[in-house]
Amino acid sequence: MDWLQRMNLAIEYIEDNLEHEINYEQIARIALCSVYQFQRMFSFVLEMPLSEYIRRRRLTLAAFDLQDRKNKVTDIALKYGYETPESFSRAFQNLHGLTPTAARQAGRPLKAYPRLSFQIILKGVAEMNYRIEEREAFQVFGLEDIYGMDNIANQDGITIPEVWQNISKNGEFDRLFHSLAGDWRAEGHFGKELGEVFAFDSYRFTSNTTFPYLIGCYKSAGSKIDGYTVIDVPASTWAVFSTLNDGNGSGNYDLRSLKNRIFSEWLQTSKYTIMDGGNFEMYCTHQGGDEYCELWYRIEEKKE
Known part of the structure; x- marks a missing residue:
């Protein structure tokens, strides 16, 4: 299994567990490296910490859930790992620029961060000594x-x-x-x-x-x-x-x-x-x- 496959399998595990606790040790086992090495590799290649990617993806899905008024804010907060509605509201507002309640209103601008996928990109034109x-x-x-x-x-x-x-x-x-x-x-x-x-x-x-x-x-x-x-x-x-x-x-x-x-x-x-x-x-x-x-x-x- 090459590096590209391992990284995409690790992302698949993260995506499958956005509504649950994400085990960093399991991510590392999938990627065949240590937790530290995976986080460092992720941040250098993607230019963001792994925890930030997880946070953005969870709050992206939370914004979708808020469009259904049957979903309570408290339940959505717990679903994506926030212990209180207040901590969820702060995180949501920091990312989207408005509160979860305001996000329910039609026409309000929200941010969506899509699922990551590692792909082959042709590089290497510049030499590396x-x-x-x-x-x-x-x-x-x-x-x-x-x-x-x-x-x-x-x-x-x-x-x-x-x-x-x-x-x-x-x-x-x-x-x-x-x-x-x-x-x-x-x-x-x-x-x-x-x-x-x-x-x-x-x-x-x-x-x-x-x-x-x-x-x-x-x-x-x-x-x-x-x-x-x-x-x-x-x-x-x-x-x-x-x-x-x-x-x-x-x-x-x-x-x-x-x-x-x-x-x-x-x-x-x-x-x-x-x-x-x-x-x-x-x-x-x-x-x-x-x-x-x-x-x-x-x-x-x-x-x-």
């Missing part, structure tokens, strides 16, 4: 927090871009920088273009709706790690993709588009599958001065 690296186990250290997959924010509501801004202002970034010791690039067998501070995420399971994210550095023999989280990175094969390939430098790279192409094009035609256990965003500076990013994914060959 990548490299495969084999690396022994090593360690990284840094500032760790847990983020929600839907809003990419921590428990305080602070998003990852905001965290980067905050540590640049409060001195934490500089403290990380000065925690490095010796010729860490040579010790870690990294190129001279790699920046001192990078991001490492999803290296351990936290829950089906969250992921860990670490802003940190390579741990060399003399690194000052007091107060930081230390993470073991297992010996792995890595697929490395660079934003230099899109012709943009000096930090003007588009990671979302690159991730979309990795999951919708490269991954579907290569002999590899992406593994759980951590992904890097490596921030680099080309010898000509352009800033760019490399995305590192742990991979293994697909099993027949």
Whole structure:
């Protein structure tokens, strides 16, 4: 069974259970991947979280149900997983722009989000350059927090871009920088273009709706790690993709588009599958001065 079939079967399961509890573990089993991998693949390819797709589909069907005045708002709310009419009304109004009661009136504008279907689309006109690296186990250290997959924010509501801004202002970034010791690039067998501070995420399971994210550095023999989280990175094969390939430098790279192409094009035609256990965003500076990013994914060959 190929990727396209698995994804459509997963969507079929979701659609069949919009009126019931949707089991993310079952979705992952159908798609032959982990819950985290399915959610990440879904969001990169469709550019929306899985939970948002489910919410839109349920509220689309709820709007249809409201056209029949025999259906009570309370019953419709319960049918699509809302514990109270008030929570259903808030969600409905956020999506459709009017209350469920107002939606019963003829002529009122409503939004409909159709069922998703994965289809083959001819892509690949633009080349994708990548490299495969084999690396022994090593360690990284840094500032760790847990983020929600839907809003990419921590428990305080602070998003990852905001965290980067905050540590640049409060001195934490500089403290990380000065925690490095010796010729860490040579010790870690990294190129001279790699920046001192990078991001490492999803290296351990936290829950089906969250992921860990670490802003940190390579741990060399003399690194000052007091107060930081230390993470073991297992010996792995890595697929490395660079934003230099899109012709943009000096930090003007588009990671979302690159991730979309990795999951919708490269991954579907290569002999590899992406593994759980951590992904890097490596921030680099080309010898000509352009800033760019490399995305590192742990991979293994697909099993027949």
